[in-house]
Every structure is written in structure tokens, then in C-alpha cells.
Amino acid sequence: MIIDTEVHVIYRMFPRELDPERSLVEPWTWHELSGDLLVAEMDRAGVDKAFLISYGAEDLPLMIEGVGRSSEEFISGKKYHKAFFRKYPERFYWFATVPNPRRADCLETLQKDFEEGATGIKIFPAQINMNLNEPKLLEVVNLARKNDKRVMLGLEEATEKTPPLMSLLQQLDSEVLSQFSDVHFQVNHGGCIDPLSSEADAVFRMARRHDNLFLSTAFLGYVTMERGYAEDRHEYPFPTQLKRLKRLYEMVGPDKLMFGTDWPWVEDCRKYIQDVDSVRKHADFMSAKDQEKFLGLNAMRYLG
Ligand SMILES: [Zn+2]
Numbered sequence: 020m021i022i023d024t025e026v027h028v029i030y031r032m033f034p035r036e037l038d039p040e041r042s043l044v045e046p047w048t049w050h051e052l053s054g055d056l057l058v059a060e061m062d063r064a065g066v067d068k069a070f071l072i073s074y075g076a077e078d079l080p081l082m083i084e085g086v087g088r089s090s091e092e093f094i095s096g097k098k099y100h101k102a103f104f105r106k107y108p109e110r111f112y113w114f115a116t117v118p119n120p121r122r123a124d125c126l127e128t129l130q131k132d133f134e135e136g137a138t139g140i141k142i143f144p145a146q147i148n149m150n151l152n153e154p155k156l157l158e159v160v161n162l163a164r165k166n167d168k169r170v171m172l173g174l175e176e177a178t179e180k181t182p183p184l185m186s187l188l189q190q191l192d193s194e195v196l197s198q199f200s201d202v203h204f205q206v207n208h209g210g211c212i213d214p215l216s217s218e219a220d221a222v223f224r225m226a227r228r229h230d231n232l233f234l235s236t237a238f239l240g241y242v243t244m245e246r247g248y249a250e251d252r253h254e255y256p257f258p259t260q261l262k263r264l265k266r267l268y269e270m271v272g273p274d275k276l277m278f279g280t281d282w283p284w285v286e287d288c289r290k291y292i293q294d295v296d297s298v299r300k301h302a303d304f305m306s307a308k309d310q311e312k313f314l315g316l317n318a319m320r321y322l323g
Contacts, residue, residue: 021295022318023061023069024235025207025279028054028103030094037092045287052283054103058110060282060291067315070205070279071111072141072171073100078116081146081176085245097132104136112138112322114171119147120155126162138322139169145181151190160195164202169321171205171235176243184211184242185221192225196232203321205233207279213240214266226271233321234271237281239263253288256297265304273309277318 032047041048054071061069075096076083083093097115104113115132117140118125129140140163142156149156151172163170172191177184188210196204210222226232238249240263251257268276280294298314305313 020068020315020319021064021066022278022315023066023280023282024205024277024318024321025072025237026057026069026282027072027074027284028052028057028095028100029283030099032094033088033092034094042287047283047286052286054100054107054111057103057282057291058107061110064292064295066291066295068110068112070114070138070171070318071100071104072114072116073097073104074116074141075099078118078143079146079176081178081181082244085176085178085243101135108136114139114141114169116141116143117147117159120149120153120159121147125155126158129159129162130166133166133168137168139163139171141171141173143173143176144187145175145177148181150182151187152194157195157198160199160202164199169203169205170199171207173207174211175208175241177211178243185218188212188221188225192221192228196225196229200229200231203231203233203323204229205235205277205321207235207237207281208241209234209236209239209263209267209276211240211242214263214270215240219266219270223267223270226275232275233277233317234267234275235277235279236264236267237279238285239267249285249288252285255289255293256301257289257294261297261301264298264302268305268309268313273305273312274317274320276313277321278314 029047029052033041035048076090076093104111115137174187212219212222241248251259282291
């Protein structure tokens with residue numbers, strides 16, 4: 020069983036009609052990266068299921084502003100994601116991005132998402148400019164707990180205008196994960212700290228301390244779009260990513276890490292199957308048993 024713990028669908032991004040300077044090698048500028056295409060890529064790569072995280076421009080203001088774009092240049096959203104979740108219920112688990120918890124209808128929106136089949140929620144604390152220990156956000160986590168749902172966190176895009184990354188990690192480690200020890204949390208991009216840097220100790224310690232924490236591993240070291248994404252670009256088998264994965268694996272062990280691709284964000288430079296093969300054929304630092312855990316069994320425990 021192979022489970023990809025981070026994917027999205029995008030109708031169009033930086034469309035050529037608005038951005039004629041963009042290159043044709045960026046597929047989103049001229050065609051759809053749909054759930055149909057994603058399922059075809061999953062079939063070719065032998066991936067059984069994926070965590071489909073729904074978001075649109077309203078959920079990612081910092082990312083879009085950070086690259087000097089406007090919301091009309093990123094066309095996707097909950098409705099679009101849900102259409103494919105409904106079409107392929109046996110292939111996707113749906114995670115709904117949490118709207119700004121300061122909105123009066125936030126909890127009501129999420130309750131409806133749960134009733135419509137969401138497996139869990141995705142929180143981007145930087146995008147909503149909130150600390151993880153703020154009462155409004157804890158109410159959201161509590162709602163997930165009451166509904167027996169999973170929580171996913173994207174700590175990327177933290178800048179000087181948002182709560183800093185190290186504070187978010189600290190809040191997670193010392194408050195949130197213990198307060199909600201019965202809720203399973205997934206932190207994406209390995210916590211957004213380069214595992215080869217000394218700051219990564221914070222992530223290693225946190226992962227070892229909390230049984231309810233899992234780390235998804237798409238683009239390890241990714242902090243903000245502006246500072247670079249997927250450094251290996253098209254250099255198969257993505258040696259920097261593998262080096263970081265190896266370090267993380269050595270520091271947190273085989274039971275915490277989950278495979279993720281973040282498709283289709285780097286469709287301009289690599290194919291989906293290569294991200295899977297990079298692990299299957301080149302992560303030789305993992306035993307066959309640990310590779311099975313990484314590619315799917317840990318995700319099944321997270322879903323538990
Ligand atoms: Zn993502």
C-alpha cells in the first residue's frame with residue numbers, strides 16, 4: 020500500500036492570458052492539473068491513495084503575495100477539490116484547509132466539511148497569522164477531536180509578518196501536542212526546517228517526544244516559496260532531498276515519517292513517478308520493511 024500524504028489539484032496558475040511571460044514548460048499556465056490527471060499519474064506510479072488537501076487563493080494570501088501575484092492568478096479551491104474527492108472516493112482522503120478562525124462561521128464551515136466526508140483539517144498558521152496556542156485555533160482543533168478527525172499543519176511561509184517558525188514549533192511541542200494527545204497530527208515538509216541544519220534538533224526532539232505526531236516529507240527544507248522550493252529541480256533522483264530524508268530517518272526513526280509529493284507544484288521539472296521511484300529505488304539507507312512504513316504503513320497509523 021502506497022499513500023501519498025500531500026497532494027492538491029490546480030485548475031490554472033499564473034495563466035498565460037494574464038502572464039504571457041511565463042514559460043510553456045510550466046504546465047499550469049496553460050492547462051488543468053486535475054484529479055483525473057493525478058489519478059492517472061498515481062496509477063502509473065503504483066500509488067494507491069493520497070491525502071487531497073483543498074485550498075484556493077483565499078487560503079494562501081502570503082504565498083501568492085510572496086511571489087508578487089494576485090489572487091486571480093491562482094485558480095483552485097474547495098469546490099474543485101471536492102469534485103475529484105467525490106469522483107474517486109476510493110483514492111482520496113480529503114483534508115479541508117481551515118478558514119480564518121476569527122470568522123464567526125469557521126467552526127460551522129468545518130463541521131459541514133466533516134459531514135461531507137473530510138478526513139481532517141489543514142492549518143496554515145502563517146496564512147491566517149495565528150499562533151498555534153491561540154484559543155480560537157484551539158477551538159478548531161477541539162472540533163476535530165470531537166469529530167474524531169485528523170489534523171495537518173503547514174508551517175511554511177512564516178515571515179517577519181507572522182508568528183515565527185521556531186515559536187510555532189515550540190507551541191506545538193510544549194502545548195498543543197500534549198493537550199491533544201488523542202488527536203493525530205501530521206506536520207508537512209518535515210516541519211519546514213532543513214534536517215541538515217542545527218535548528219532541526221527542535222523537530223527531532225519533538226518527533227521523538229510525541230506519539231501522536233507524524234512528519235510528511237515533501238520538499239524537506241522548504242520554508243517559503245520566495246526562498247526556494249525543491250532545490251533539486253529536475254536532477255533525478257533528487258539527491259538533496261534524499262540526504263535530508265536520510266538524516267531525518269536517522270534522527271526520528273522509521274515510525275514517524277510519511278511519503279508525500281506535494282503534486283502538482285513541481286510538475287514543471289519532474290514527473291510524479293520519479294518522486295516515488297526516488298524512494299523505491301534510491302533510498303537504500305532504509306530497510307525494505309522501513310520503506311514500507313514510510314510509503315504507506317505510517318500513513319495508515321496516522322489515519323488509524
Ligand atoms: Zn502542499
